[in-house]
Amino acid sequence: MRSLLLCSCTLLLSTFLLACSQAQQAEPTARVPTREADEKAIRVLIQEYAAAFSAGDVARLLACYSQDAVRMPPAAPAYTGRAVFEEEFRTKFGQFSYQLTWPMEEIVVADGWAFHQRTYISKLTPVAGGEVIEGSGKAVAILQKQPDNSWKIAREIWNSDSPGANRVGNNPN
Numbered sequence: 001m002r003s004l005l006l007c008s009c010t011l012l013l014s015t016f017l018l019a020c021s022q023a024q025q026a027e028p029t030a031r032v033p034t035r036e037a038d039e040k041a042i043r044v045l046i047q048e049y050a051a052a053f054s055a056g057d058v059a060r061l062l063a064c065y066s067q068d069a070v071r072m073p074p075a076a077p078a079y080t081g082r083a084v085f086e087e088e089f090r091t092k093f094g095q096f097s098y099q100l101t102w103p104m105e106e107i108v109v110a111d112g113w114a115f116h117q118r119t120y121i122s123k124l125t126p127v128a129g130g131e132v133i134e135g136s137g138k139a140v141a142i143l144q145k146q147p148d149n150s151w152k153i154a155r156e157i158w159n160s161d162s163p164g165a166n167r168v169g170n171n172p173n
Contacts, residue, residue, distance in 0.1 A: 038109045042143055042151050046116055049153070050102045056093040062086055066144055066152040074159040096133075099123040112145040113154075120158070136161045 045064055052060035062082050071085065072078040079085075092098075101121040108115050117140050124133040139158035143151045 035109050038114065038145070038151070039107050041149075042107050042109070042114055042116060043104060045143070045151050045153075046102060046104070046118070046141070050100050054098050054100050056097060058086055058089045058093065061089055064153055066146070066154045069153055070155050072155070072157040094127065096124040096126055099125070102139075114143045114145075114151065116141045116143060 049061065049064045052064065062085060065082055065085060067082060068080060069082070069085070070078050070080045071088075079088075099122070102118050104116075105119060106115075106117045117138070119138050120136060122133075122135045122137075124135075126133075137158055137160040139156065141153050142155040144154040146152055
């Protein structure tokens with residue numbers, strides 16, 4: 001009887017240990033992106049944004065923004081939403097072709113939000129012909145991580161380094 005009890009306890013303990021071992025070997029949980037991966041994704045987004053702007057591609061440009069994004073241009077009221085942005089970009093691209101360079105300055109990521117501070121160099125060529133307008137300035141974008149782990153621009157503010165260039169309609173961003 002004693003050996004039967006010992007055998008049963010050993011079998012029970014072995015089963016328990018095997019179950020625990022298999023639970024530990026179960027599929028790992030989904031990987032959480034690292035800070036480096038987030039920074040890389042943001043760099044890719046900002047490069048896509050600059051490329052879309054330079055290409056005059058409204059759809060690609062709008063895809064860089066969150067649905068409720070806010071743009072805060074110099075010398076003008078802030079405005080919200082992709083529909084408003086679409087109208088603005090179509091107007092801008094109807095007037096100028098853009099060549100933009102946006103060197104990466106700083107990206108800081110924290111808890112589902114990030115900010116990206118940059119400078120820009122711009123060349124605006126009037127579609128109707130005329131003199132190329134060159135400029136430079138600085139900008140800050142606040143980005144928000146989306147449920148699919150992508151990043152989108154949620155807030156954006158900028159201004160020009162050139163005196164007088166911050167007037168409405170005379171800024172490249």
